[in-house]
Amino acid sequence: MPSISNKGQAMPESPIRKLVPYAEAAIKKGRNIYQLNIGQPDIKTPAKALAAVKDNAIEVLSYSHSAGFESYRNKLSQYYRNHNIDVAPDELIITTGGSEALLFTMGSICDAGDEVIIPEPFYANYNGFATSSGVKVVPVKSKIEEGFALPPISEFEKLITEKTKAILICNPGNPTGYLYTKEEIDQLAEIVKKHDLFIVADEVYREFAYDGAKHYSIMGVPGIEQNAIMIDSVSKRYSMCGARIGCMASKNKEVMSTAMKFAQARLSPPTFAQIASEAALDTPQDYFEEVIKEYTSRRNLLVEGLEQIPGVKVAKPKGAFYCIAELPVKDAEDFAKWLLESFELNNETVMVAPAAGFYSTPNTGLNQVRIAYVLKKENLEKALEILKAALKEYKG
Numbered sequence: 001m002p003s004i005s006n007k008g009q010a011m012p013e014s015p016i017r018k019l020v021p022y023a024e025a026a027i028k029k030g031r032n033i034y035q036l037n038i039g040q041p042d043i044k045t046p047a048k049a050l051a052a053v054k055d056n057a058i059e060v061l062s063y064s065h066s067a068g069f070e071s072y073r074n075k076l077s078q079y080y081r082n083h084n085i086d087v088a089p090d091e092l093i094i095t096t097g098g099s100e101a102l103l104f105t106m107g108s109i110c111d112a113g114d115e116v117i118i119p120e121p122f123y124a125n126y127n128g129f130a131t132s133s134g135v136k137v138v139p140v141k142s143k144i145e146e147g148f149a150l151p152p153i154s155e156f157e158k159l160i161t162e163k164t165k166a167i168l169i170c171n172p173g174n175p176t177g178y179l180y181t182k183e184e185i186d187q188l189a190e191i192v193k194k195h196d197l198f199i200v201a202d203e204v205y206r207e208f209a210y211d212g213a214k215h216y217s218i219m220g221v222p223g224i225e226q227n228a229i230m231i232d233s234v235s236k237r238y239s240m241c242g243a244r245i246g247c248m249a250s251k252n253k254e255v256m257s258t259a260m261k262f263a264q265a266r267l268s269p270p271t272f273a274q275i276a277s278e279a280a281l282d283t284p285q286d287y288f289e290e291v292i293k294e295y296t297s298r299r300n301l302l303v304e305g306l307e308q309i310p311g312v313k314v315a316k317p318k319g320a321f322y323c324i325a326e327l328p329v330k331d332a333e334d335f336a337k338w339l340l341e342s343f344e345l346n347n348e349t350v351m352v353a354p355a356a357g358f359y360s361t362p363n364t365g366l367n368q369v370r371i372a373y374v375l376k377k378e379n380l381e382k383a384l385e386i387l388k389a390a391l392k393e394y395k396g
């Protein structure tokens with residue numbers, strides 16, 4: 001039989017999706033599952049975005065510009081300006097989700113064997129994007145005890161080699177919920193300037209900052225215009241995960257013209273979804289105020305509930321809609337499977353994502369899970385009850 005590639009064999013499974021077969025089997029048994037494993041919000045997509053797709057008179061569903069509709073880039077640039085982020089329309093490439101923006105970025109700045117330093121735990125698919133780009137992830141550990149704040153900059157410095165091309169951060173963080181302070185962003189800016197590295201900031205959760213905290217974009221730091229690359233997406237901002245629209249942005253013309261070659265090779269981002277995303281930009285600010293209020297109260301309920309379960313440790317998120325919880329178990333993956341295969345409370349159970357896959361250091365985060373607070377409060381309350389009862393019963 002012809003053999004598959006080493007790269008294909010090295011591709012990691014997504015820790016977010018790998019328990020799906022167990023969930024499917026549980027559903028077949030008639031069990032109701034509270035899915036806290038995946039960042040699929042139950043928040044409604046803005047009606048304007050959906051209406052724009054329904055109400056248009058397109059006769060030919062054609063390709064668009066490889067960088068995305070000009071009208072969309074113009075409007076998006078204005079959106080960023082309203083958020084104090086200065087990005088011109090020609091400094092933007094519309095992509096098929098933030099996922100493709102990350103792939104274009106790695107493809108544009110890294111050769112096989114190059115290294116990217118990432119604070120861990122990090123969004124698990126960075127491992128997949130890095131593997132498919134031949135890039136080596138070099139983790140720098142952030143700690144639950146410190147709320148997953150930026151590790152000391154000296155820790156980054158120790159890891160820089162001649163192979164290092166970039167530092168990649170997620171702000172606010174998935175899975176940590178940590179929101180970097182201005183001082184932390186400035187420290188990162190200093191180090192990339194000093195060592196002539198790129199800084200890639202995945203800001204897909206920018207709008208989700210709680211308790212009045214302010215988000216500091218990498219694009220707002222003076223002096224690193226040629227180093228900074230921003231990743232963005234409509235998936236979470238407008239609860240439009242299925243649209244598959246994101247973007248990459250940089251003031252570095254060489255980066256953007258290189259990324260454009262990747263963009264041309266895949267022709268264009270999806271047309272209908274760009275129509276929806278452009279219309280979504282008219283969403284009034286009170287939509288976000290409502291959504292942020294909702295996520296804040298879900299977060300509070302979840303964190304307070306988890307803190308009351310004996311042996312559970314949690315870092316209170318300041319943004320995004322995830323938290324990492326340390327559980328009184330040895331192997332959180334075994335526990336997560338057991339929840340789906342063997343446990344029920346009134347014929348219901350909970351699905352969580354084992355956190356080890358959010359680390360690239362082996363044998364790390366083994367007793368942690370990532371929980372997404374993407375369900376309404378009644379369901380989060382039930383999920384907490386189930387987790388509490390399950391942890392009492394689980395032997396492991």
Ligand SMILES: Cc1ncc(COP(=O)(O)O)c(C=O)c1O
Pocket residue numbers: 039096097098099100123170174202204232233234235241244245246
């Ligand atoms: C941190 C982060 N970056 C990027 C993505 C990719 O998002 P999408 O491709 O849906 O835009 C996600 C999705 O969950 C994410 O959490």
